[in-house]
Amino acid sequence: MHRRSITLILGAALLAPAGCATVGSREDAAASVATRLLTAVDAGDGDAACAILAPGTVKTVAEDQPCPEAILGKDLPRPGTVVETSVYGQWAQVKLTDDTVFLAAFPEGWRVVAAGCTPQASRPYDCSVEGD
Amino acid sequence: MRKFLRENGIGLVFGLLFLIVLVLQAFAGLAQFNDAQRATGLPDISFWRYVTSASFGVDVAENWQSEYLQFFLFILLTVWLLQKGSPESKSLDKPGRETDEEQKVGRFADDKSPKWARVGGWRTALFSNSLGLVMGLIFVGSWLAQSIAGVAAFNEEQLSERQDPVSWSQYLLEADFWNRTLQNWQSELLAVASMAILAIFLRQRGSSQSKPVGSAHDATGVEG
Numbered sequence: 001m002h003r004r005s006i007t008l009i010l011g012a013a014l015l016a017p018a019g020c021a022t023v024g025s026r027e028d029a030a031a032s033v034a035t036r037l038l039t040a041v042d043a044g045d046g047d048a049a050c051a052i053l054a055p056g057t058v059k060t061v062a063e064d065q066p067c068p069e070a071i072l073g074k075d076l077p078r079p080g081t082v083v084e085t086s087v088y089g090q091w092a093q094v095k096l097t098d099d100t101v102f103l104a105a106f107p108e109g110w111r112v113v114a115a116g117c118t119p120q121a122s123r124p125y126d127c128s129v130e131g132d
Numbered sequence: 133m134r135k136f137l138r139e140n141g142i143g144l145v146f147g148l149l150f151l152i153v154l155v156l157q158a159f160a161g162l163a164q165f166n167d168a169q170r171a172t173g174l175p176d177i178s179f180w181r182y183v184t185s186a187s188f189g190v191d192v193a194e195n196w197q198s199e200y201l202q203f204f205l206f207i208l209l210t211v212w213l214l215q216k217g218s219p220e221s222k223s224l225d226k227p228g229r230e231t232d233e234e235q236k237v238g239r240f241a242d243d244k245s246p247k248w249a250r251v252g253g254w255r256t257a258l259f260s261n262s263l264g265l266v267m268g269l270i271f272v273g274s275w276l277a278q279s280i281a282g283v284a285a286f287n288e289e290q291l292s293e294r295q296d297p298v299s300w301s302q303y304l305l306e307a308d309f310w311n312r313t314l315q316n317w318q319s320e321l322l323a324v325a326s327m328a329i330l331a332i333f334l335r336q337r338g339s340s341q342s343k344p345v346g347s348a349h350d351a352t353g354v355e356g
Contacts, residue, residue, distance in 0.1 A: 054174075055173060056173030086287065086291070086297045088186070088288040088290075088291055089186055089187065090169070090288065090292075091288050091291035091292050092291065093291050102291060102294055104174050105174075106174070114294055117294060119296070123295075124293055125295070127294060130294070131173055132173070
């Protein structure tokens with residue numbers, strides 16, 4: 001078994017008695033929100049896209065024009081297949097075939113903090129959409 | 133009841149203080165965690181969410197493992213290592229595991245000796261090392277817990293900084309894991325060394341951890 005899976009299982013075993021949502025369901029929820037963002041942008045639905053951005057990210061995106069218009073001009077890739085989802089505490093990362101999305105936990109569920117992210121060697125991802 | 137409290141004061145008081153301080157640590161840790169949440173524009177998390185988080189887990193476990201390592205090493209090494217004049221040391225003529233007669237093992241056991249000290253074989257061998265063994269196992273368990281909670285807490289921070297998470301085996305090579313580990317180990321080892329040496333020259337009247345006030349500085353293996 002892959003070591004990562006063992007870690008996740010041990011983590012789930014430790015958290016399950018505490019009544020927390022399982023790691024799997026949180027991963028699915030994060031992946032779903034990431035896909036919804038890219039699908040909304042691809043469909044030209046800026047309102048739907050901005051509704052699932054984190055407040056700080058909305059603020060940055062809407063600096064020069066309203067968020068629903070600005071988000072459509074951010075060159076986000078089309079929604080691809082989810083390749084890998086990682087959830088740790090209040091944060092999640094969803095890797096899709098053409099994009100990497102970072103999300104944070106809010107009372108209403110996962111919200112996208114950064115999208116359109118490309119890896120930089122040993123440095124933080126470079127993201128076309130992100131908060132301060 | 134009063135007799136019970138009097139005869140179990142050390143365990144009860146330290147156990148109670150442990151629980152109080154653990155709760156205080158949880159509140160302080162929650163406040164710090166939520167400061168960081170707010171700094172990144174994220175909402176506060178609840179007390180319950182925090183005490184079940186990897187962040188709290190690693191902060192607790194990294195201290196536990198070092199305490200149990202301290203006691204494990206102290207219990208084991210003081211079988212052979214001596215310190216002239218220290219109440220933490222055996223007398224200088226008794227290094228090593230000592231004879232069965234000195235340890236009241238097997239046929240030298242007395243009427244009040246535990247059964248496993250008397251019966252011989254694997255049970256006496258196991259019982260003869262049970263204190264160090266259990267301390268060592270708790271150390272290994274809490275160090276493992278530190279690594280598991282640590283990788284999750286580390287990865288949470290990685291994601292918040294838009295960086296990739298690492299696997300458990302990669303985390304064991306990360307500076308975060310060793311910094312958390314070694315900063316605790318050094319303080320525990322300093323505490324043992326300073327206690328063993330300071331107790332040669334200093335006294336605490338009435339304490340089981342000190343020599344009687346009037347004992348000579350070079351009196352070894354004497355406890356108040």
